[in-house]
Amino acid sequence: MDLRLDNISHYYSDVEVLRAIDLDIPAGKIVCIIGPSGCGKSTLLRLIGGLERPGSGSVLQIGEPPAESINPLTYVFQDFALLPWRTVEGNISLVLEDHNIRGGRAEAIISDVLARTKLTDFRKALPKQLSGGMKQRVAISRALAVKPAVMLMDEPLSALDSQTRELLMDDLIDLWTREPFTSVYVTHNLSEAVRLGHSIVVLSRRPGCIREIVDIPIPLAEREMGNIELERKQKYLWDLMRDEAIAADQELLRV
């Protein structure tokens, strides 16, 4: 299943947040969205997943989601959004219970996603006992449990320290390599974008519109740290964003 954003604009009262966004999200690819803070990245992601209605334009699903997909458009949030009163497995079964998956079937799914995110030993732990990186792993395994057609990730690694971020990026690349998933990945971190994105959408400052789409043809598994080509792309992206970032910064000051 592909997604198409068709001429999306959005306002909050009289503030124009997004302007005329056209974008294709092809199945099996990770599309990164970068842009200065406040440019509407999170808003765009909420529109894509149907948590908010766009002011104008529409989000289209092209083709049927795979039959086994329980929740086609699934989010991974920056703040993890785990229920603190449920254990790791409880947090995952939460999203299965409502789709009438219980008992043996739920058990099989939970074991599988926990194994894929290396959490098997933490099944019975409460969120308060876990580090930030572990919590985000739980959130990722919860997302995997509903077999999403598209994973919508809003700065999933931004709340983590840089070492944990590297480790989780490797894990995401592993997951994708073993079983490619479709994802819209919002970040403000350029090195994350060049490591994970098949294509990178650069948004301008508010009102956010697409400035450029940069493709990175290198396979994910071959993007090790210090790769010259990636460094060049990252430098290029930074040059694109630099002025926008400065302008956005001053705009916030004037408010």
Added chain:
Amino acid sequence: MSDHLHVDAKGTQRNKVVFRGGGFAPQSKRWVGAIVFILVIALMEVGTRTGFINNLTLPRPSDVFKTFIDLWNTGLLWKHLLPSLSRLAIGAAIGASFGVAVGVMIGLFSYVRAGLVPIVAAIFPIPKIALLPLFVIWFGIDEPSKYALIAFGTFTPTVVATYGAVDNVDRSLIRMGQSFSLSWFSIVTKIVLPGAMPGILSGLRVSLAIAIILLVAAEMLGAEYGIGAYILEAGSLYDLERLFVGVSILSLMGVVISAIIGYFEKRLLDWRV
């Protein structure tokens, strides 16, 4: 030169950094409470025995205790305590459960909120004791009017605490529930209610204390048996020993209720950081 000032071989001063990070971190020191309690009682005992405190102003704690033992031995204790406890249990259960239900509705539905919040704000400050005659007219002089008074008194603070607690549930968790297409009912029972539980329980602490106050008020106005009736009788005879026995039983009830809620908080809210 002070202790923490030192000079090394090269003549450079080396001062220890002064610790200034103490305090502002409440710790659980239960025994202090017990000691203060015992000290106050001991002071009263010594004071009344030596005549430093006049026996007419304050009863002797040992006499109060003796009176309590008498009450126990004659079997009157249970005759007074059981009706009181059942009034408290029934009235508070009605008030608190309605309060939680209405509070959750106010928290969830805009129309209910717009309609009921002003009413709740209007009846909250009314001293419910003043309405006892009204309840007597509505429900008769017997038990139901007492239940109604206690229920009404617990209802309003529970409503206010509950909808505040529902308002405070982390919106991002609700959004998460929606993003996984959970049903409305699941979001309420699995996300909103557990998330509001800490606020509801701490609201119950207040509501149940109010319930005890109203229990006594209701019993003072017309009951043969009950802690309130016992206190009223003792008070009209200026029997300070019995008055103090009654009052002590009330504070003991308060302590027990608070301990029960504390137990539930420990059990139900162990997920809190």
